[in-house]
Amino acid sequence: MSTHTYKVVELVGSSEVGIEDAIKNAIARASKTIRNMRWFEVVETRGHIENDTVKHFQVTLKVGFTMDDAA
Amino acid sequence: MSTHTYKVVELVGSSEVGIEDAIKNAIARASKTIRNMRWFEVVETRGHIENDTVKHFQVTLKVGFTMDDAA
Amino acid sequence: MSTHTYKVVELVGSSEVGIEDAIKNAIARASKTIRNMRWFEVVETRGHIENDTVKHFQVTLKVGFTMDDAA
Amino acid sequence: MSTHTYKVVELVGSSEVGIEDAIKNAIARASKTIRNMRWFEVVETRGHIENDTVKHFQVTLKVGFTMDDAA
Amino acid sequence: MSTHTYKVVELVGSSEVGIEDAIKNAIARASKTIRNMRWFEVVETRGHIENDTVKHFQVTLKVGFTMDDAA
Amino acid sequence: MSTHTYKVVELVGSSEVGIEDAIKNAIARASKTIRNMRWFEVVETRGHIENDTVKHFQVTLKVGFTMDDAA
Amino acid sequence: MSTHTYKVVELVGSSEVGIEDAIKNAIARASKTIRNMRWFEVVETRGHIENDTVKHFQVTLKVGFTMDDAA
């Protein structure tokens, strides 16, 4: 009971707005198929440049979720 | 045939007893949904402290399993 | 729309021929269950030795794919 | 005189708003007991997820400060 | 043709506003002498502290650009 | 309130018995001067050898604790 | 005289054929503007996937060259 097991998946979110927004987009998209997400950790922050301007930010994150009985 | 492909997943197991027990708990839980696990590698060892005492150990591990035809 | 979310999985491919062939074997095997793969990154290159000869190469790679609506 | 010695401490700040705010919170809190802080470096960016949403960001940072005579 | 070669340079941008702004400042300044920038990757996030407050953020990034015929 | 700030200190514990015991020894010793410890992370596991035998295990760990008002 | 100074640049070469070919393409392209290249070191091996197949390999490498008097 007190000894939960978690699974960790790696996602890449993107946003034209900024880093926090890219993180939120990835978690929102993942929530459609993953339940019980508990934490994230940023692994890498990148982005694309077009016409000398940041086109969008790309954040790679690890997301941990509880493996419940139906996982 | 001799060129197997493996998939690697990241898990976090926990235990009030110790590090090896946290590893075993993670593998036991994962075995409910993953078949053909072959090896693990410890990525990180952490834990929670309550009242100046280790409450439980948390071990992050990568687990490799053979991608069989039904995977 | 322009802010895709990707998922990244870790695979280990093997080949008796060489490193590029091990990468291709892993991607070919993964394509049976993963759609919309976009890029890979080599994480580790290892191999087995038998009778003083390389028996096969083993390449660990991360593969990113678009999370589409059915993912 | 020109050969200052600095001490570096590791802090974890958190914020419901974003990454920069978590950094500022950590430095504001640390300023109550640490004088002469000069620079920081982000070591890790994590966060907690509740109900499929980022609950708060957690930023681990190293902070360097001059060891003055009263330190 | 399909096998472009890219060069990668390392820049440090700074901003009193935040991390994304420091990234944009570096790319805007670099665009005066570098053409065809395609992507960036954040390598390090630091900053200076004055009077117990973040004075400015400093972001080290790698920027990749296509080596065209006039490069 | 919900945005706690933590401080992280690095300790080295040792034990003739094993790794978990070295962790517990470090936390027990640190509890004499540090309040509100919340988590630890193992950074390094080493040990001394005497007469071809492990004399004791040495575990380097980071320990995080809440900076309360009296910290 | 015996104490040469070298400069190191980072390049990304690509090839539809393989890893060695991507390295050679990057060095051939760089030789148009860089003289006296002496060594390279592979930093990262990636690639693009199209239609479940490796479209091309991308190898990031550091290349060192002697800073001669006209450099």
Add this chain to the structure above:
Amino acid sequence: MSTHTYKVVELVGSSEVGIEDAIKNAIARASKTIRNMRWFEVVETRGHIENDTVKHFQVTLKVGFTMDDAA
């Protein structure tokens, strides 16, 4: 005299019991051919899984020993 030189070798020990036991097995085996071992450092902790159970733990360690006159 006070400036000893040490050599460091890398070993992989294994055990069905646990991590400390794998370390001790490696050192016991190495003591047959290496004299004057002084310290060890754990580099990697892995293991094999059979039938959903940890078959044995594998610990990679570096071991330092004094280069004496007969080494």
Add this chain to the structure above:
Amino acid sequence: MSTHTYKVVELVGSSEVGIEDAIKNAIARASKTIRNMRWFEVVETRGHIENDTVKHFQVTLKVGFTMDDAA
């Protein structure tokens, strides 16, 4: 019996042909003095450049072998 101990040595192989060939050359040369080699892991891939061309590839690898009774 089931708890083998392995020793790991670091080698650098070279080849004018390519990366796999450099690996094979190192293992072939090492087989003259090392018995029971079981696996290798690529640590670094470098090379020398002469006249704007790759002169040879240099691959650093770790090789593990069973410590048998005569080792």
Add this chain to the structure above:
Amino acid sequence: MSTHTYKVVELVGSSEVGIEDAIKNAIARASKTIRNMRWFEVVETRGHIENDTVKHFQVTLKVGFTMDDAA
């Protein structure tokens, strides 16, 4: 008794003379407030440049000291 606990602090020493001198300056300054220092480890070596000349070296080091009863 034989199971000491150590605390590790991170310092940055500087010197116009050289790397060893920067290390010694940091330890001399730290000795005013830290007792029982036992070892150090160099984490980073940097420096400032003025008028095309090294103005001073800056060495970041970790220093371990015994937690005695009065620590």
Add this chain to the structure above:
Amino acid sequence: MSTHTYKVVELVGSSEVGIEDAIKNAIARASKTIRNMRWFEVVETRGHIENDTVKHFQVTLKVGFTMDDAA
């Protein structure tokens, strides 16, 4: 104005005398073509051995300089 942008280049300096001298040689040589150098960071320290003696030290360093208007 207060938000400078810096560029970072990687150099390898060498010296028969020692590490600090290799750093100084690299900066002296680079000053012929790079203006406004501000700091350096040591990335790697290597050297060549001839006849069982250190022939020269080789230090890889990153050097940051302000991108001024003519850069």
Add this chain to the structure above:
Amino acid sequence: MSTHTYKVVELVGSSEVGIEDAIKNAIARASKTIRNMRWFEVVETRGHIENDTVKHFQVTLKVGFTMDDAA
């Protein structure tokens, strides 16, 4: 012929004088049993402190040597 194979060993040298001297001591000691040493690379720089003073420097280095026919 042009495809030499090298072996790399890890050594720890020490000196009361400084870092370069610790490197030279390790190579001098190793030359009693290892022939054809070609290069070294510094892996770690540590030291012992006694009475608030650096007692000696300890430098861990990798040393590569040609595997000749009698190796």
